[in-house]
Amino acid sequence: MQHTDQTLYSTTTVPELFLSAFKAFPDRIALVDTKQQLTYREVATKSFQIARLLQHKGMKRQDTVALLLSNSIDSLLTLIAVQLMGLRYISLHPMASESDHCFVLQDAQVRMLIADAGKFPERTQALHQQKIVQQVLTLEPSSIDAGLLQQALSMSPEPISIDAQPEDFTKISYSGGTTGRSKGILQTHRTAVTMVNYQLAYYDWPQNIRFLATTPISHAAGSFVLPIFLRGGTMHLLDKYSADTFMQYVTQHQINATFMVPTQIYTLLDSPQLAQTDLSSLEFILYGASPMAPARLLEALQKIGPVFGQLYGQAEAPMMISYLRKEDHDPSRPHLLRSCGRVIPGNTVKLLDADLNEVPAGEIGEICVRGPLVMDGYLNRPEENEKVFAGQWLHTGDMARQDEQGYLYIVDRAKDMIISGGFNVYPSEIENCLATHPAIAMSAVIGVPHEKWGEEVTAIVVLKPGITPSEKELIDFVLKEKGPVNTPKAIFFEEQLPLTSLGKIDKKTIRSKFWNQQDRMVS
Secondary structure (H helix, E strand, O other): OOOOOHHHHOOOOHHHHHHHHHHHOOOOEEEEOOOOEEEHHHHHHHHHHHHHHHHHOOOOOOOEEEEEOOOOHHHHHHHHHHHHOOOEEEEOOOOOOHHHHHHHHHHOOOOEEEEOOOOOHHHHHHHHHHOOOOEEEEOOOOOOOOOHHHHHOOOOOOOOOOOOOOOOEEEEEEEOOOOOOOEEEEEEHHHHHHHHHHHHHHOOOOOOOEEEEOOOOOOHHHHHHHHHHHOOOEEEEOOOOOHHHHHHHHHHHOOOEEEEOHHHHHHHHOOOOHHHOOOOOOOEEEEOOOOOOHHHHHHHHHHOOOOEEEEEEEOOEEEEEEEEOHHHOOOOOHHHHHOOEEEOEOEEEEEEOOOOOEOOOOOOEEEEEEOOOOOOEEOOOHHHHHHHOHHHOEEEEEEEEEOOOOEEEEEEEOOOOEEEOOEEEOHHHHHHHHHOOOOEEEEEEEEEEEOOOEEEEEEEEEEOOOOOOOHHHHHHHHHHHHOOOOOOOEEEEOOOOOEOOOOOEOHHHHHHHHHOOOOOOOO
């Protein structure tokens, strides 16, 4: 007898995972920030009230909501409520430009924007005035809205009915595109639940998790909420990172786990206070988003201890393609400090050449992935889907080799993406911006090695005859159009740019001038 109804085999959903955590640990402390702390029971009650308010305002399963939030309990309650309702949510990058935010709101046909107007007053007002979305809500009372949190208090705290389906989209993550505009990455409950299961199974979690979020919950830090909740742990929220604030907080609250990008770890290592601070409560520091310089990783192991784990993934296969365990951060095996770990069991990963053939061990190929972690595709981008899923593989764009023990070593990016301070920067967007300046004939944007940021955004430009803008004028131009993360820190003026035989700008040649002393082409 065969079962044809796929309901029998369907996965669970994100809301169901939240409900199980609420039920399992009602009296434990779930969330802490500088203003308040809440138990799991209180998180559940407040999340249900916010969800009911959103229903009252007309939102229903699979409507799309955009969030412009900070690292606070109120922001996180809103994010949880949105997920409980089965909405598609988009987290707007707090440092992106207004035009980028407007593009995302239009591209995803967002129905509602929820913003922390206290933290982002000017951007919230600007997006409200654009009238792209039907409704703009603010967490606290503002000139735009009576305040989401205040209004939610009048709603019933009873659990809402969960009608999210496993094949529904839960999140749309925006990532840069080769045409200069971002692509919406569609993540179903399958992707999200798979990621959580892998995180629970393979990370080196301590007992009784006390986790400090130092990066935006709108991005990487938000991915840790569910695994921490399912372990009955406590998530502490730090709104602005500095090395001294971090050390003070860890000591005061006996934090035993955190996630950091390499640049944060570098500032910690360089702080004069580190030698005088007791960080012995820290058992687990996850790092990722960009590679970490092996010399600095060794320094971190010596100064902080053997507490590091490295994650590797991308928005198209979030967080969990491979993992370098704490025990693999071994100074007696220094070559492993260059690795991004072994493939997570459950993923199928092969290194493929341009003809989709697997390369032998030790040779360089593109990291390609199959499995339940992989996204559903890009929103409204059939041509991009065809490319990224060529041969029924997810093509990551990362070039790597794999040793006989199964460890992966990323050596370069097939895509030109720059990772600066843990943020993804897409050169084509900056090149397209520069192309709108009347003085620019041609430009190439690359990342160059930087001790603190990993890579520094740098532009090489060719000017039109008779116009000579200053470096500062061009930097200010991009800053205004694209925001600080995407702004070149240096601009070099050249008579011409090297071209390939096909007439394309030869970025490999350009990059080699800046990277010729490096042993790999990522930093």
